[in-house]
Amino acid sequence: MEKRRLWFWIFLALALILVVMGLASGEFNTVWLKAKTVCLECIGIG
Amino acid sequence: MVTEKKRRLVQLLSALGLNPDFLSLLRGEINQGKSKGVCVPALNCYSCPAAIGACPVGSLQNSLSSLRYNLASGQKKFGLYVIGSIGLMGSVGGRLACGWLCPFGFLQELLYRLPGPKIQLSQKLNFLRYVFLFIFVLFLPLFLVDSLGLGAPWFCKIICPAGTLEAGVILAAVNPAIRSQLGWLFAWKTLVLIIFLVLMVLSQRPFCRLVCPLGTILGWFNRLSAFRMKVDLEACLRCDACQRVCPVNIKIYENPDSSQCIRCLKCEKVCPVSCIGHDWEVLRPGKKQPALVQK
Numbered sequence: 001m002e003k004r005r006l007w008f009w010i011f012l013a014l015a016l017i018l019v020v021m022g023l024a025s026g027e028f029n030t031v032w033l034k035a036k037t038v039c040l041e042c043i044g045i046g
Numbered sequence: 047m048v049t050e051k052k053r054r055l056v057q058l059l060s061a062l063g064l065n066p067d068f069l070s071l072l073r074g075e076i077n078q079g080k081s082k083g084v085c086v087p088a089l090n091c092y093s094c095p096a097a098i099g100a101c102p103v104g105s106l107q108n109s110l111s112s113l114r115y116n117l118a119s120g121q122k123k124f125g126l127y128v129i130g131s132i133g134l135m136g137s138v139g140g141r142l143a144c145g146w147l148c149p150f151g152f153l154q155e156l157l158y159r160l161p162g163p164k165i166q167l168s169q170k171l172n173f174l175r176y177v178f179l180f181i182f183v184l185f186l187p188l189f190l191v192d193s194l195g196l197g198a199p200w201f202c203k204i205i206c207p208a209g210t211l212e213a214g215v216i217l218a219a220v221n222p223a224i225r226s227q228l229g230w231l232f233a234w235k236t237l238v239l240i241i242f243l244v245l246m247v248l249s250q251r252p253f254c255r256l257v258c259p260l261g262t263i264l265g266w267f268n269r270l271s272a273f274r275m276k277v278d279l280e281a282c283l284r285c286d287a288c289q290r291v292c293p294v295n296i297k298i299y300e301n302p303d304s305s306q307c308i309r310c311l312k313c314e315k316v317c318p319v320s321c322i323g324h325d326w327e328v329l330r331p332g333k334k335q336p337a338l339v340q341k
Contacts, residue, residue: 004269004270004274004328005328007269007270008137008270008271008272008328011133011136011137011267011270012133012134012137012138014130014133015130015131015132015133015134015136015137016130016134017130018126018127018129018130018133019126019127019130019131019134020130021126021127021130022124022125022126022127022128022129022130023127025122025123025124025126025127026123027109027123027125027126027127027128028083028127029083030108030109030112030123030127031082031083031084031085031100031105031108031109031127031128032080032082032083032100034092034100034104034105034108035082035083035092035097035099035100035101035104035105036076036077036078036079036082037076038076038093038213038217038224039091039092039093039104039199039202039209039213041198041199041202041203042091042092042093042104042199042202042203042206042209042210042213042214043093043209043210043213043214043217043218043224043232044209044210044214044228044231044232044233044234044235044236045224045227045228045229045231045232046198046203046231
């Protein structure tokens with residue numbers, strides 16, 4: 001198998017595993033909670 | 047339809063698709079839908095009132111800035127979801143999202159079309175994007191923490207002009223409560239924004255080339271992503287027509303997998319011998335062809 005193809009599948013699989021592990025530990029909610037409230041730092045207040 | 051028109055249309059649809067909530071914008075609030083838990087493949091501030099997704103750079107800093115607190119309080123939240131999401135974007139397209147989906151990249155291209163003197167940024171300045179990534183996105187949020195172990199998203203806080211434009215300026219304009227709280231930090235961020243807006247008129251994609259942490263990370267994936275650029279070196283004339291139209295000023299024939307390449311495909315169109323191409327060949331089993339095609 002071409003090296004590039006191999007690395008692509010390795011990284012894709014790794015990324016998917018990380019996403020699933022993150023979802024399992026409730027990180028989707030963490031991101032959502034941050035994103036749904038006004039980020040004071042982003043707008044230059046905090 | 048020619049590629050450049052198609053790309054413009056995709057960029058426009060992406061900007062609208064990532065920021066469609068105009069009702070929240072009119073109300074001076076920000077969208078609170080569940081979709082905001084999804085990291086979008088672009089530098090698009092989640093505090094933009096109309097945004098319906100999460101900025102991966104902001105989310106990454108948020109994860110890192112609360113990592114110590116989470117560890118101390120026994121919460122198993124390590125930012126894996128955000129890191130994995132960025133990894134997915136990179137694995138599929140590398141910096142393809144920069145050239146086709148990013149609203150801030152689109153804005154830079156529009157401003158560069160304005161008449162006026164044009165300058166070419168030196169390649170020597172490209173190291174700056176690593177400084178911004180490692181210091182402001184990774185190091186400071188992780189290590190500059192308070193007694194509880196909580197840090198701050200330093201890149202968002204003192205650098206990001208996308209946040210200032212998409213969130214700060216808009217929210218300050220439509221929300222009197224926010225407007226009344228603005229101080230020196232907003233003044234600083236507005237100054238940074240103005241500097242970049244001027245640079246955008248003078249030079250091609252200055253933010254992407256000098257600062258963007260997301261583009262820097264996605265650039266590392268250009269070497270292995272499913273989407274790839276290809277150059278037929280046997281046919282290439284080395285006329286540098288590709289470099290003259292390239293928004294990031296690279297010679298694609300020297301390295302089709304360059305971490306700076308945003309895969310806008312402008313070089314394909316101008317090549318006089320059509321030796322530049324692209325492919326999703328990693329996804330096609332059995333088909334093998336190197337990025338640099340030598341007969």
